[in-house]
Amino acid sequence: MIGKKILATIIVFVLAISTMTIVGADRHVEEDGSGNALWILSNDGFGSQALNLTCGETLTFQIVNNSLTYNDRFKLGVWNGADWVALKTASGSDGKADRWGDLSIDFHVPGWTELDANPVTAKGDDGLNAGQWNISLFKYASTGLGDRVWDSVNITIQIGNLYLLKFFVSGQEVDHLIYNKLYTVGTFEAKIYNWTTSLILASAGSYSFDAVILNYTGNNNLPNSGYAETTITDGIYTPSPAMKFGDDVITTDDKEKLFWIHVYDSANASLNSTIALPVLLDVDLTLPSGKVWGDTFKVEGALLDGAGAGVNPYAVRVYCPVDGDYALVREDGPGSYDTDGVFSTPNIVTGSGNGFGAGTWYVGTYITGATGRPDMSHEPPYVAGFIPYYSFTV
Structure with a gap:
């Protein structure tokens, strides 16, 4: 596995x-x-x-x-x-x-x-x-x-969107940031690329951009952020001051949100892009190891913020493939696991007659009715309100 x-x-x-x-x-x-x-x-x-x-x-x-x-x-x-x-x-x-x-x-x-x-x-x-x-x-x-x-x-x-953005933390490319994690100045960078049948960092010649981070509640600037930057000529947007998407910014129980970075040409604001910047949890998961069809196992782990504290308004769900679709295997929470975010599903018994299927299984968070939450229903297992963090094979 x-x-x-x-x-x-x-x-x-x-x-x-x-x-x-x-x-x-x-x-x-x-x-x-x-x-x-x-x-x-x-x-x-x-x-x-x-x-x-x-x-x-x-x-x-x-x-x-x-x-x-x-x-x-x-x-x-x-x-x-x-x-x-x-x-x-x-x-x-x-x-x-x-x-x-x-x-x-x-x-x-x-x-x-x-x-x-x-x-x-x-x-x-x-x-x-x-x-x-x-x-x-x-x-x-x-x-x-x-x-x-x-x-x-x-x-x-x-x-x-004219310009493609790639996100980096301490030089490593990422596709999301972590809720309540402090990113000191220079830690997070958004690199701006122009497409000319290949991606070219927009860093020389006539390129000059302004940039701002928009809130998950709509196309308005983050409150008290000061993250606007003007005259970006090296193709790299580096927000300042230090950045943290904590409870002062994310004011709802659901902490998984879609923020946006809006970049535009300094001389012509109609040349622009508005690119999603997801903020998610730090999910620590112990996946089943060495299991085969017919075995019994649990899925255990913790939902954490960027400071290591538990986050627990979610259900943790496990999905598996069944007859060309996906079925809910187990759910833990919300409210059934510890305030430190630690969860453990009930025993999962695989094998014939249990309603499960072999293949790729998915583990993630589930909540409904949340504002500004990333919509991952286009990804397996194609469930609205579910964000898959890990997959494993049975």
Whole structure:
């Protein structure tokens, strides 16, 4: 059994199955008339705000109806208003159909270079709105694009952020910060990247940015934060003074929140991005080790803040795969575990007849009705109100 900590990702995008119908979704599964999945579009969650993708972030397009020929190669293309232009396939993605005739291909959201226009204010067709561009699947060609595979696969993505941000703590890339943890000046950095068919740190020449952190309650600055910074010319936003998302900022019982960093060109505020900055718990988990199907085990650990104190308004849940879906295995809390945040699920008995399934299991926090809480329902096990922190295999 292998345990893995899940780096929480926040993903949001707008998807269309035709150029006339926009569907808001975090993860879109297109089905046939019988409810069978045909294709799926999702992204890596790197910091999009609701209804907006960011130039350069990674999307994953999947064909899941066994309709392709084994080992054939493919690319994604975007209509820039005049022609179909190849999109950059992400490193490590070969674009080949597997032996079952399915495909999973990672590619980057286009930017100014591919679209030959402002990705946020321009549009790919007269029938679309600003920032909307159609993409489709093509056969592979060494340069440009081969033949279009299906005219019916015409997906409209919504781009709303020009600049991609990556977060670092003490030089290590992270995708979230910890509730009630003190980040001294210089510990936390947000690096600003421009997409030009590769990510370039926006640090030289004409780049100059202003930045501010927005609260989880809406697009307003953090109270008493002083975290605004102007004239960023090295491409790195370093908030000052020391930063801590504690109870003076997070005033609700739920401490898992989505904050935002808004960066904009110092000379032209319309050139900007608003990128999600999740604040989560420090979850210390003891995963079952060496267990196989048929064994009995518990899941134990603690929900902590950045100072090591317990946090306990949540239920801790365990989910497992069952018949192509996911089922709740066990729940501890809220209120049933210690004020120090320590939890332990009742015994979990695997094996036939217990209603569980072998595969990847997920452990995380659950609460409903919370304001500003990250929505992870686009990630397995696809449960609203649940944030998966760890996974393990049974």
